[in-house]
Structures are given as C-alpha cells and as structure tokens.
Amino acid sequence: MIHFDQVHKRYPNGREALAGVSFKVERGEMAFLTGHSGAGKSSILKLIALIERPTRGRVIVDDRITSGIRPRAIPQFRRQIGVVFQDHKLLADRPVADNVALPLIIAGVPRREIDKRVRAALDQVGLLGTERSRPLELSTGEQQRVGIARAVVAKPSLLIADEPTGNLDPQLALEIMRLFKRFNDVGVTVVVATHDVHLIDQFGARRIVLGEGRVAVETPP
C-alpha cells in the first residue's frame, strides 16, 4: 500500500528531515510511526498525502508513484486517503455534521446519501447525536473523534493520523487508538504517527522507529 524507497526530504530552509528512508506497509496492515519529535514522522505523512514531495527517492502509494501525480490530479488522489490531524483541523463555524460531510460533498455524493453516511460515521466514533453541535462545544477528545469520522466517512482504503492522541489524557488516547484498530480490523490500512511509546506497547501492531531521518528500528509485521 505504501512503499518508501530511499526517500530524502530537504526543506527550503535547509533542514534535512529525511535522509534515505525505506519501508513498506502492506495493504490491510496497521503500523505505528514513532521516534522523538523532529525525527521525520510528520514529513513521512505529508509525503504520503502529497502535501510535500520528496527531494529524492520514490514514494509509492496505492501502486502509484507520487512524483508522477500532477498538481491537478492531487485532489482526486487525496480523496482515497483519510487524514487525521493532531489539531483536528475542523471548521469552527460549521456544525459537526457539515464537517464530517465535507469529503462527501467534495466527491459529489447526493444529499440523502450524505446524511446517511455522516450518521454512520458518527455512530462508529460514538458521537451520534452531536450533528448540530459546533466543534468548539465539544471536548478535545470528541473533536478528535469528529476528525476521525471525517477521515473515514468516504471509506478510504488508507487512513493516516499525525499524533492523533497528542492532546489527550491516557484513557482518551487509548480509546482513540482502539478506534483506529477497529477500522484496521475491517480492512483499512492504518498508519499512525505518535511518540507515545507506552500507548503503542498495548497494541500488537508493527512499529517503524525513526531516528535522524532514517528508519532506526523496524519490528516485523
């Protein structure tokens, strides 16, 4: 599903975030991307979602070499990937239902179908009944779950998350991780970047540990 082949990423300010990263995540797998902050976790997720492009090396997502994807084709490409952000990136002035519906509206799904799928996604994250609330009326954990509902509502085959539990207490963080595991159980490939080693110890999933822009340790699948 994801294949990094000797990927380098140097930012315009000269910082080298990745210095020859290689790893593979198979279809239907769940993997944790860890390492201290600044090790390149976020850069890898940005390369997967085509928010950034590699300076050198190849990134293959869903059998497509991302460097061959033209800017015009990026929106279509991103629709196959569900992304969860540490800061949720919700639209504060829209109700929860509209936030979750956004990917479906963009894809041109009919209105009636949208309502149905938004309710299903909110049900999966345990937030049924909050459709009309504004994101800021919810707790941080609930906002994160709205973000997850938005990431999965269009049924992507790949779900990536950048520090999804960064602002949550251990109990809430565990719940969020279990949620990701549930999506993985139904066949979604899941990649979660997190520095919370204690948390991922409780999951049997594969671990890719980054250090100084390279893969330092990789546990087998």
Next chain:
Amino acid sequence: MSMRAYFARHAQTFVGSLGRIAAAPFAALMTMAVVGIALALPLCLHVFLQNARAATAGWNEGFDISVYLAKFATDARTQAIAAQLKARGDVAGVRIVTAAEALAQFRRYSGFGQALDALTDNPLPNTLIVAPAIAAGTPQGMAALKTAIAAIADVDKVQLDTEWVTRLAAMLDLLHRVVLLAGLLLGIGVALIVGNTIRLDVLNRRSEIEVMKLVGGTDGFARRPFLYSGLWYGFGGGVFALVLVAVAVAAVGGPVGRLAALYGSPFRLSGLDFTTAAFVLAAASVLGLLGSWLAASQHIRAINPS
C-alpha cells in the same frame, strides 16, 4: 457526478453564500454601496443625456428654411421651383413671398419707409419659405434638404437658422461617448472593488480552504462560494445604483417639470426604462462575478496545506 447532484450542489452554495453575506452584513453592504455609487455616476449621466435628447428631439420641427432666389428669377420661374419643392417627400409645404410682398413687409416693420421710397428699384428677390416634413426634422435630414435646394438653378441662398440645434446634437453625441467611456472605466472599477473584497474574504477563510484542499477539494470547489458572493455583491450594487438613480430623478423631476411648464412644454423627466434597468443588474452581476473569479482563482491557488 450526476447532473442533478451538480445542480443541487450549486443551488446549495448559491443560498449558502447569501448566508455568508448575512453573517457579515455591514462589510457586504459597504461593498455593495461602493459598487452602487460607482455605477450610479455613469447611469445618472445616461439619464441626463437621454432626457436632453428627448427634450431637443422636436426642436428641428417648426423651423422653416428660407430660400432666396436669384434677383433675375421671374415669377413664373419662382412658381416652378415652388412646385418642384412641393413634390419632394421631405417638404411639407412651400409659401411664396414675392419681392413686392417682401418690400411691403419690410416697409411696414422696419421703419425705413421714407428711405425705401428713395429706391428706384426693389432690391429684394423672390423668396420661398419651405416647411420641412416632420420625418426630415433631424439634423441630417435638414442638411440633406438644404443641400438639395441649394443645387436647384436660380437659387441664390438657402438659410437654415437651426445650425445650433445641429451643434447641440453633436455635443450630445460627444457626451454619449463620454458616458460610455465612464461606464467602461467604472465597470472595470466595480470588478476590482469586488475582487478586492473577495481577496479579503479568501484570506479570512484561509484555514477553511486549507482543510478543503486537505480532504481532496479542488480549487474550483473552494472557489465556488466566493463566485456566488461576488455575484451577490455585483447584483446588490446594481440594485443600489438603480435606487440612487431613482432618487436623483425624483429629486430633480419636480423643478425640471416646472421649468418646462414655464416654456409651455409638457416635458417630464423620465428615469431608466425597464430594459436598461435589467441590463444594469445583469452587467453589475457579471462584473461582480468576473472580479471575484479573478481574485479568488489567484489567491486560492496560492493557498496550500502545510
């Protein structure tokens, strides 16, 4: 995407953009007011011009052409020329003033009776007073008639005392050009005003546009609500301009009517007709759309998630 879903989405954005404007009514009204004032200026000039044309349209009528024949033209020749002129389509009537009649009139009105007695000969020629047909009452028609009469043999001089009417018409034509030019420039101004407002709107919604792009929204998708906002700004400005013109016409209409009445004219100041008003609304909407398209396309392209 099916056509129905496409139109449903447009309808939704269309109404949604109204909601956005309603959320910040003061800023939106300011933009509409500026657009309205910019459009009202050339429109007021247009109304002034249209009324000036209507008021002066009839001025060529009732002006007769004096045709002085050569001194040697006999009475028989005078009759012949008069008949020839009467036969023309652009001539309503011809009256003959013989040299003797003219002298008698002159003697009666001028007060030079004694002096005229000293003349052995009548110095005046036979004269024809030609009344043009109403259809020929335009500056061009009058000029053509004048040239045609002057070309007749034995005609000495054709006098048309309406040259200033021709000049006035020329001036109105010039003013018409000025109005068109002003309209064009201010139209560009309207597109820029709306564009600038949209630019600020886009920057204010930067994070929202980033989120849209992150979940796979195209530039076109992010742009659509701004296009509708621009359309509303333009349309609202057009309505504002029409109101301003109506107020101006109402304010000036009374005095103009009284002035016209003093000259015995039934002239009434008229405002914009329906077609022009509809054109103004359509043009303002298109200009708003154009301005927002330019601004939104450029600024949305520059926003990329990081």
